[in-house]
Amino acid sequence: MRNALTVDVEDWYMTSDFSFDPSTWDQYEDRVVANTMELVNLFAHYRVKGTFFILGCVAERHPELVEEIARQGHEVASHGGWHQMINTMSLDQFRADLLYSKRILEGITGKPVRLFRAPSWSITPDRYEALKILAEEGFHCDSSLQPFRTPLSGVAGAPHTPFLPILNDEQLELLEFPPTVMKKAGVTVPFCGGFYLRSLPTWFLIYALRQVNRERSGLIYVHPWEVDPQQPRLPASPLIQFIHYYNLNSTKKKLERLLQRFEFTTMGEIIASRGDYPPIALPALAGGR
Template sequence: MTVDVEDYFHVSAFAPYVERHTWDRLPCRVERNTERILDIFAYRQVRATFFVLGWVAERYPSLVRRIVDAGHELACHGYSHIRVTEQTPDQFREDAGRAKALLEDIAGCPVLGYRAATYSIGAKTLWALPILEELGFRYSSSIYPVRHDLYGMPEAPRFAFRPMGTRSLLEIPITTVRWGKRNYPCGGGGYFRLLPYQVSRWAMARVNRSDGQACIFYFHPWELDPDQPRQRGIGLKARFRHYFNLSRMERRLQRLLSDFQWDTMAKVFLAHHDTSPSDCQ
């Protein structure tokens, strides 16, 4: 179970409409929404991995400490929520390294995991994976092996693998279900809100049963917030993707938490790949 801790105005689909220099002037809702998630997880006795954006951590350090104090794994979502496709290697190294150092300083424990903004590590940006290893990350969950207009590497392995050019880094792709000759997304996000819950549940159960693999599910704090401020002037596609079924998300999440067993990325994956789990969980 994973949470990408960013606010509603950080999403890449809003980038053409919400300029970065305005972020500090917008009403932030990430703290209260993440606290709601912590309450839900506590009630369901679920431990999860929180990929926290450095921008958020810098402004809400007490939220980072609450995540760790609740027994969850702290991981890194970069600092500025810039897609890897829009960065040079040096810019990527600075952004990821800055966020990792910030999170570790706040929490007082190692941060082993990284997730790129909008799953933007793909065929043209595999150079980012050795950089993550240089920075001390032990795993990445940044590749989505599907076809999508914003991201995707359909030819990538569907399950955890060691990328070429690295020695110890593990890439753990977002979960897909194989149907025919194509991978279909079933790891969360907008697809979880768009499709009937039974479809998502069937797909994840199929991965567990037929592939014998654990599933990775992800969502964002703003997805539990149907009352968030509406952005004006955004395109129809971006509006649909962001706002569709927000009012149903919490109820579906509660069902998901009860229908499957969940734990952190480190405990589910690293223990099976000869990597020591972090103390920050």
């Protein structure tokens, strides 16, 4: 069973943990190229391809990085323009941000960009119309609906397997591919990336993905800054310090263990390997935010 290997390409100071205004980003050390190449080289060592969801602003600043990702056979996808939470933007702002990233990425690679992931899984029920905009602008797949709630985002009750969203009785021409969770006794257990991957023991990550693979392909995700224990430490609340910096020195080792034990490929390859995704109505607003 093959699983989707995905990377959200953003720098350490661009995250929703700190929520710095983009106008201040030039004050911080740029580490995204070295950290992303750490992952590119790791994937090359294990001869696997992945899907890189790249911020438009990162691509514009470092076109050579996007070129190298594409040259090595990885799939280039959009992570939006400036890592802004979709549920804090108007729909017009979202469309402009989306098209900025699409234009930059396609201009570098010369290929259509068809996959999207919202920063911090931030398409919530009051921004479902963003999915319709994605379909209108030529995207074939979204990976933004986190099927559980956190203080930041997520959609309680959303399907935990890929599906075709129905919005206001209209089936969208878009596949939704949520982050993978393990379902046990009615409990949703996130494990597949980010803080969950860093905080959970390796044996549990292997166990959970094996459980998922009994029925379907899974998806894992990582950020380049998560393989960078030497990144600057900034003053923040104890909670933010914990969420952002905890166990950074474990990320690469855990990824290697997963790469050694499971088969991985791009999200596009996973999608193409199956053609019968079910249409499912999106959960109502009351079931989400």
